[in-house]
Amino acid sequence: MLSVYLRSLLRDEAAVDDLFQETMLVAWRRLDDCDLDRPFGPWLRGIASRLVKAHYRKQKSAPVQLHETVLAVVDRHFENITQMAGDTWDEKVAALHRCVDDLPEKQRGVIRERYFEGMPASQVACQCQISIEACKKRLQRGRAMLAECLKKKGVLDGGGVVT
Structure with a gap:
């Protein structure tokens, strides 16, 4: 926090x-x-x-x-x-981790390396042996999937804002 x-x-x-x-x-x-x-x-x-x-x-x-x-x-x-009961930061982070775990492997890998490990996209691309453009596309798709998952869990509102 x-x-x-x-x-x-x-x-x-x-x-x-x-x-x-x-x-x-x-x-x-x-x-x-x-x-x-x-x-x-x-x-x-x-x-x-x-x-x-x-x-x-x-x-x-x-x-x-x-x-x-x-x-x-x-x-x-x-x-x-x-x-707020049922709406704590820890619960939101736990929901995010569950959503990340549910991502397809390609998106899960780049999301974890980019955001959990803090690697720059260029390094993630190199490690995954893909182009930077392919890496950016996987990140984009992964973020969209995460947003959808978090909306379903009630963690994000319709505009992608943490509630």
């Missing part, structure tokens, strides 16, 4: 990875300050949001969506995800 939260605030994947690790280090150092009787997610997201703000200050550019009101709304949405 922390990684998803950071991705909602940052476009740069390297920055997401760096700030994820930095958030975990700060949290580890400040674990004694955490009230374990309260939810852990908001405390961790608070650390992450301060680090994101510092990141943008250092870059001398802050996107509009970092306004305090927007951060509060994003945080509230993440808190709602963890509190």
